[in-house]
Amino acid sequence: xxxxxxxxxxxxxxxxxxxxxxxxxxxxxxxxxxxxxxxxxxxxxxxxxxxxxxxxxxxxxxxxxxxxxxxxxxxxxxxxxxxxxxxxxxxxxxxxxxxxxxxxxxxxxxxxxxxxxxxxxxxxxxxxxxxxxx
Amino acid sequence: xxxxxxxxxxxxxxxxxxxxxxxxxxxxxxxxxxxxxxxxxxxxxxxxxxxxxxxxxxxxxxxxxxxxxxxxxxxxxxxxxxxxxxxxxxxxxxxxxxxxxxxxxxxxxxxxxxxxxxxxxxxxxxxxxxxxxxxxxxxxxxxxxxxxxxxxxx
Numbered sequence: 001x002x003x004x005x006x007x008x009x010x011x012x013x014x015x016x017x018x019x020x021x022x023x024x025x026x027x028x029x030x031x032x033x034x035x036x037x038x039x040x041x042x043x044x045x046x047x048x049x050x051x052x053x054x055x056x057x058x059x060x061x062x063x064x065x066x067x068x069x070x071x072x073x074x075x076x077x078x079x080x081x082x083x084x085x086x087x088x089x090x091x092x093x094x095x096x097x098x099x100x101x102x103x104x105x106x107x108x109x110x111x112x113x114x115x116x117x118x119x120x121x122x123x124x125x126x127x128x129x130x131x132x133x134x
Numbered sequence: 135x136x137x138x139x140x141x142x143x144x145x146x147x148x149x150x151x152x153x154x155x156x157x158x159x160x161x162x163x164x165x166x167x168x169x170x171x172x173x174x175x176x177x178x179x180x181x182x183x184x185x186x187x188x189x190x191x192x193x194x195x196x197x198x199x200x201x202x203x204x205x206x207x208x209x210x211x212x213x214x215x216x217x218x219x220x221x222x223x224x225x226x227x228x229x230x231x232x233x234x235x236x237x238x239x240x241x242x243x244x245x246x247x248x249x250x251x252x253x254x255x256x257x258x259x260x261x262x263x264x265x266x267x268x269x270x271x272x273x274x275x276x277x278x279x280x281x282x283x284x285x286x287x288x
Binding site for chain 2: 019020021022024025028029032064090091112113114115116
């Protein structure tokens, strides 16, 4: 993938995290790579967005959030038939907890802090996914 | 003081913060996200970090002040502080949180109280350093200069 391909994409993303600081940070990381980004402050808001007909190529999902956490929200979205790429971003260090989060229906799980390398990897995965579906 | 001098002072100050372990590479990633269309990005993120952290430190003080300490709650707060400090590159705060979480697991009240003091100490130190750094950047911009990028190979 050329650098231009990476930036000139029509990809949309949803950042789900209860920390305003993390939302702002991750939103900017994604915007830098040309994605159109929306944010949600907990799992329930994310699910509601999809119920209202919104859709996104990529969802960055925090684990620990009030009202509805990342694992519950991921399960709910998969039950609803959402096929977006869902990526967990968490500071959980226990392998057991990360496994449980993955089993909720994640495509990938990264440890905080999110880096530019993580995003480049995700863009390549999204590109591969788009190519497979077309 | 002319712009070149101010820029050199900023670079030296930033390098010191890295060498003393206050900031790590994640902070550089943060600075790289700032550009002409988002000239206040770093200031905004750092302010949010301050708001977040001060609230968490208050919550921690209250949680540890209870007659029956709920260590799960304490751990959840520390966990969040660890996440935000690591995302901004506040390395010493992050490390203090890691130690804190170990003592939460042991449910050791004396040790966790000491950890809280340690985390607060590290937080106020880095807050002070970041405020100084951002002030230096502001002075450069106000004088018409640009903020120099720091190379990590020092």
